[in-house]
Amino acid sequence: MKKILPYFLAILVSSCFTLKQNGEELLQNNKDLEIAEILTINNNDSLYFNELRILLPSALYTQKYMFKKFGHWDKVLKINDYENYLIWKNCKLFDEKSESYTVAASGSESKQTYSCVIVINKDNTDLLAENSKLRDALVSMFYYGTKRTSLSKDKFYRKYWKMRNSIK
Numbered sequence: 001m002k003k004i005l006p007y008f009l010a011i012l013v014s015s016c017f018t019l020k021q022n023g024e025e026l027l028q029n030n031k032d033l034e035i036a037e038i039l040t041i042n043n044n045d046s047l048y049f050n051e052l053r054i055l056l057p058s059a060l061y062t063q064k065y066m067f068k069k070f071g072h073w074d075k076v077l078k079i080n081d082y083e084n085y086l087i088w089k090n091c092k093l094f095d096e097k098s099e100s101y102t103v104a105a106s107g108s109e110s111k112q113t114y115s116c117v118i119v120i121n122k123d124n125t126d127l128l129a130e131n132s133k134l135r136d137a138l139v140s141m142f143y144y145g146t147k148r149t150s151l152s153k154d155k156f157y158r159k160y161w162k163m164r165n166s167i168k
Helices: 004-016 023-029 061-070 135-147 155-166
Strands: 033-042 045-055 075-078 084-091 101-109 113-120
Touching: 023 033, 023 135, 033 135, 045 135, 061 084, 061 101, 061 113, 061 135, 061 155, 084 155, 113 135
Parallel strands: none
Antiparallel strands: 033 045, 045 113, 075 084, 084 101, 101 113
8 A cells, every 4th residue: 555655646746736727729629719911001001910819808918927027118000999909029039049130019808809929030030830840839928928928006107007008
C-alpha cells in the first residue's frame, strides 16, 4: 500500500493540470476567438488584413496588453467616433527573434464586444494570414496575454481616455 500511494498521488496531481492549447487549437475549439478579414484603404489602394478578434467584456484588452508590454503607442488611427487603432511600431514580440513588428490594436463594443489586433512585419506582410509561420504563436500570445490582463483604472486607462477626449 505504501508503494502504491506515491504513484496514485502523482497521477492525481498530474490530472489536475490543464495543457495550454496552441493557436490553431484555440481557433478551432474556442467560440470566443476568430480571425476576420478586413478591408483597409490607403491612398486609393485596397488592402485586406487578417484581424484576430477575441470576445472579451471590453474592447480595450489588446490595447492594454500592448501598453503593458511596450509602453505608450506610436500612432492613433481613428476609425470612427467610437473606435481607434492604437499602433505600436518596432515591437520585438518574440525574445528568440531579432525581427520587429507593427501591431495595431483596437476593438468594438457595438453588435459584439471584442478586442482585436493586426500584426505585420517590416514588409507589410500580414502575420495572421493562414499561411503565416507566426500565426500560431501570435494567436496564443494575444489570447493568453489578454486573459491575464485586467482593466483596472491605471496609467493605461488614464492615457487612453485622454487620447480619446483629445481627438473627438
